[in-house]
Amino acid sequence: MSYTLDQKQLDRIEDILKADLIDNGVRCVFLIDMAGNIVTNLDNGEKQHDIYSLAALAAGNFGAVSAMAKIIGENEFSLLFHKGKKENIHFNKISSEFLLITIFGNDISLGFLRLKVSESVDQLKGILEPLTSGHM
Amino acid sequence: MAFINLKSKIIQVKIVYYGPGRGGKTTNLEYIYRKFHQRIKSEMVTVKTHGDRTLFFDFLPFDIGVINGYQIKIQLYTVPGQVKYNATRRLVLRGVDGIVFVADAMAVRREKNIQSLKNLQENLASYKKNLQTIPWVIQYNKMDLVEQGIPIMAVELLEHDLNRQLKRPSFAASALKGTNVVATLKKIISLTVASIRKELL
Numbered sequence: 001m002s003y004t005l006d007q008k009q010l011d012r013i014e015d016i017l018k019a020d021l022i023d024n025g026v027r028c029v030f031l032i033d034m035a036g037n038i039v040t041n042l043d044n045g046e047k048q049h050d051i052y053s054l055a056a057l058a059a060g061n062f063g064a065v066s067a068m069a070k071i072i073g074e075n076e077f078s079l080l081f082h083k084g085k086k087e088n089i090h091f092n093k094i095s096s097e098f099l100l101i102t103i104f105g106n107d108i109s110l111g112f113l114r115l116k117v118s119e120s121v122d123q124l125k126g127i128l129e130p131l132t133s134g135h136m
Numbered sequence: 137m138a139f140i141n142l143k144s145k146i147i148q149v150k151i152v153y154y155g156p157g158r159g160g161k162t163t164n165l166e167y168i169y170r171k172f173h174q175r176i177k178s179e180m181v182t183v184k185t186h187g188d189r190t191l192f193f194d195f196l197p198f199d200i201g202v203i204n205g206y207q208i209k210i211q212l213y214t215v216p217g218q219v220k221y222n223a224t225r226r227l228v229l230r231g232v233d234g235i236v237f238v239a240d241a242m243a244v245r246r247e248k249n250i251q252s253l254k255n256l257q258e259n260l261a262s263y264k265k266n267l268q269t270i271p272w273v274i275q276y277n278k279m280d281l282v283e284q285g286i287p288i289m290a291v292e293l294l295e296h297d298l299n300r301q302l303k304r305p306s307f308a309a310s311a312l313k314g315t316n317v318v319a320t321l322k323k324i325i326s327l328t329v330a331s332i333r334k335e336l337l
Binding site: 002003004005006007010011033034035036037038039040050052053056057059060063064067 | 137138139140141142143147148150178179181183192193195197209211213223224227228230231232233332335336
């Protein structure tokens with residue numbers, strides 16, 4: 001079972017992420033699937049991360065947190081966020097198969113980030129949901 | 137589920153090493169990491185407990201070069217083998233494209249191998265996948281222990297227990313010494329890539 005994204009779809013995804021997130025001060029954004037594959041990643045050019053390892057761990061972490069939610073009787077947790085001294089990481093589910101991860105500094109408030117992420121997610125859903133409906 | 141990026145011409149493929157606890161799944165990845173470290177740009181990621189057992193998974197990204205104009209990125213994972221970690225084992229299997237089942241050839245582990253293979257079938261079923269259709273191979277690990285006088289099952293017995301019906305490619309191996317580790321890896325990569333190509337055409 002595989003899925004494919006073409007140049008036009010990926011350009012559209014990158015345009016959305018750049019306009020909503022990178023241009024608003026987010027350092028790094030990843031769109032990944034729940035298997036840990038990277039669909040796309042953008043950054044502001046300041047730092048390079050080991051993106052493949054990050055994606056694998058992020059997908060695992062998200063899966064583990066979702067499983068914990070179910071055990072305590074929650075369908076899912078609405079806010080998934082890790083705070084560091086300088087860098088913070090935020091997870092947002094797009095659909096049952098895709099996840100948006102943002103890395104940002106303390107110059108952006110969590111509230112603003114969540115607003116911008118949620119605007120991106122609404123647009124991304126239109127592109128990603130038809131891809132995986134039914135066969136995954 | 138493999139992801140094919142038509143813009144950057146990259147295919148990402150997920151291969152999971154599955155099998156009973158202490159069977160040598162992590163040792164397989166460690167050998168691959170040592171052997172091919174020039175080709176592997178990042179560190180091997182491991183999430184372990186204090187006792188050095190795999191808690192969540194090990195992860196090793198591996199570039200195998202270009203096939204038909206597409207760069208193939210293989211992502212190798214292991215699962216935690218211990219019975220109690222089934223929830224995390226199931227998570228790692230999500231979106232799997234190919235599997236290496238690492239069986240432990242020590243005679244005392246006979247039942248554990250059978251249980252683990254059954255557990256793999258159950259976990260695959262939760263993603264609507266099964267061993268009849270997914271690419272997978274078997275590795276009979278720890279064959280070198282025979283030199284130390286430790287009772288080892290014969291390949292015929294292991295085949296009878298684990299591979300009687302499905303007849304998948306199997307390898308007698310030693311992950312510690314590296315015997316057949318690369319052969320196992322090559323076989324699963326070629327089966328998995330062939331299956332993705334078939335799906336695309």
